[in-house]
Amino acid sequence: MMTDVVPYTFRQDADYSYITGCQQPGGVAVLGRDWGLCMFMPEAKPHDVLWQGQIAGVDAALESFKADKAFPMSKLREVLPEMIRQSSKLFHNGYTATSAYTNLEAYQRAAYGGKVKDLSIYTHELRWKKSPAELKLMRESASIACQALLQTMMHSKMYPHEGILSAKIEYECRIRGAQRMAFNPVVGGGSNGSVIHYSRNDRKIKDQDLVLMDIGCELHGYVSDLTRTWPPSGSFSSAQEELYDLILQTNKKSMELCGPGTTIREIHKYSVDMLLKGFKEIGLLKNGGTNSLRYDQLNPTSIGHYLSMDVHDCSTISYDRVLEPGVVITIEPGVYIPDDFDGPDRYRGTGIRIEDEVLITETGYEVLTGSMPKEVKHIEALLNNYSRGGVEGLFNDARVVSS
Numbered sequence: 001m002m003t004d005v006v007p008y009t010f011r012q013d014a015d016y017s018y019i020t021g022c023q024q025p026g027g028v029a030v031l032g033r034d035w036g037l038c039m040f041m042p043e044a045k046p047h048d049v050l051w052q053g054q055i056a057g058v059d060a061a062l063e064s065f066k067a068d069k070a071f072p073m074s075k076l077r078e079v080l081p082e083m084i085r086q087s088s089k090l091f092h093n094g095y096t097a098t099s100a101y102t103n104l105e106a107y108q109r110a111a112y113g114g115k116v117k118d119l120s121i122y123t124h125e126l127r128w129k130k131s132p133a134e135l136k137l138m139r140e141s142a143s144i145a146c147q148a149l150l151q152t153m154m155h156s157k158m159y160p161h162e163g164i165l166s167a168k169i170e171y172e173c174r175i176r177g178a179q180r181m182a183f184n185p186v187v188g189g190g191s192n193g194s195v196i197h198y199s200r201n202d203r204k205i206k207d208q209d210l211v212l213m214d215i216g217c218e219l220h221g222y223v224s225d226l227t228r229t230w231p232p233s234g235s236f237s238s239a240q241e242e243l244y245d246l247i248l249q250t251n252k253k254s255m256e257l258c259g260p261g262t263t264i265r266e267i268h269k270y271s272v273d274m275l276l277k278g279f280k281e282i283g284l285l286k287n288g289g290t291n292s293l294r295y296d297q298l299n300p301t302s303i304g305h306y307l308s309m310d311v312h313d314c315s316t317i318s319y320d321r322v323l324e325p326g327v328v329i330t331i332e333p334g335v336y337i338p339d340d341f342d343g344p345d346r347y348r349g350t351g352i353r354i355e356d357e358v359l360i361t362e363t364g365y366e367v368l369t370g371s372m373p374k375e376v377k378h379i380e381a382l383l384n385n386y387s388r389g390g391v392e393g394l395f396n397d398a399r400v401v402s403s
C-alpha cells in the first residue's frame with residue numbers, strides 16, 4: 001500500500017506471470033505431475049469489489065488462464081496439504097512465499113525435512129531462451145522504447161529539464177501501448193549522469209551539460225532497456241566527444257563479440273581492457289592505470305545482463321553461461337566521473353552510458369535497439385535540424401521550471 005488503503009500499482013512476479021499468465025495479486029499456483037496447473041484464486045468480498053472492482057476468480061482461472069483445477073483461496077488449507085504430502089519433491093518461489101501456505105503443517109514438515117527447494121533455477125532456465133512469441137514482444141517493447149526516446153531527445157533542446165524529460169518518456173512509451181515503465185527512468189543531467197541509478201530526476205539541465213537517459217518500458221510483461229547520452233544544446237564539447245567516442249567504440253566492439261559460444265563474462269573482460277586502455281590514453285587513469293579500484297570508480301558495472309520479463313533477468317544464471325540463440329542481453333559500457341574526481345578538470349562531472357539490447361541468433365546477433373541513433377553526427381543533426389516545430393511551442397511555459 002502507498003498509504004493506508006491506497007495501493008501502489010501491482011506488478012506480477014515474472015515466474016508467476018510466465019506460468020499462469022495471471023496479472024492479479026493474492027493467488028497461489030501449484031504445478032504438479034498428477035494434477036497439472038492448479039490455481040487458488042482470491043475471493044472478492046462486496047467491500048473489495050466496491051473499492052477495487054471485480055477480480056478474476058475460479059471461473060477465470062479455468063477459462064482465461066487454462067488451469068486444470070481451480071479453487072477459491074479459502075479451500076487452500078483443505079486441498080494443498082494433501083498435494084504436499086503426495087509429492088516427493090517440492091519447489092517454491094522464495095521471493096513470493098506467503099504465509100497462506102508456509103504456515104501449513106504439511107509444508108513446514110516438508111521444509112524441516114529438507115524437501116523444499118527454490119523453483120527459480122528451473123523457471124530461469126525456461127525463461128532464459130525466448131520463444132518466437134516472446135521475441136515478438138521483446139522486439140515491440142524495444143521498438144516502443146526507441147521511438148519514445150527519439151521523441152524525448154528531440155524535446156530536450158527546448159525543455160532541458162530532467163523532470164520534463166522523465167514525464168515525456170513515460171508519455172511517449174504509454175501512448176505507444178506500453179503498460180508501464182520497466183523501471184524508474186534515469187534522467188541525469190551533468191554530474192547526475194554519473195550516478196548509475198540516479199532517480200531524483202528533478203534538476204534543470206545546464207546549457208553545456210550532457211543528459212544521460214536510461215529507460216525501458218514493459219509490454220505485456222516483456223521489458224526493454226536502452227540508454228543514450230547527448231547534449232540537449234545540440235553540440236558535444238571536445239572533452240565530451242572524446243569520452244563519448246571511447247564509450248561508443250566500446251559499445252560497438254563489445255556488440256561484435258556477441259553470438260552463440262561466448263559469455264557475458266568474456267564480453268565484459270574485453271570491454272574492461274578496452275576502457276582501461278582508453279582511460280589511460282586520455283589521462284583519466286594515472287600511474288599506468290593498473291589500480292583496479294580506480295577503474296572500478298570510473299565504471300563499476302558489468303558490460304551487460306540478461307533481459308526479458310525482468311530488467312536484470314534470470315539472476316540465477318551465471319554470466320559464465322555460454323550464450324545461445326534466443327537469449328537477449330544488454331551491452332552497456334559507461335564512464336561515471338563525479339564532480340570531485342581526482343583527474344583532468346575537463347572530464348569532471350560527466351556520466352556517459354550507451355546501452356543497446358542484443359538478441360543472440362544462430363549466426364551472430366541482432367540489435368533490437370538499433371533504430372535509436374548513437375553516432376555524434378546523427379545526434380547533433382537531429383537536435384539541430386529536427387527538434388523544433390509540432391506542438392512544442394504550446395508548452396513554452398514549462399521552460400521556466402527551475403532547479
Ligand code: GLY
Pocket residue numbers: 183214215225226311
Ligand atoms: N537500466 C537499468 C540497469 O541495467 O541497471
Ligand code: MN
Pocket residue numbers: 225305330332355
Ligand atoms: Mn541495463
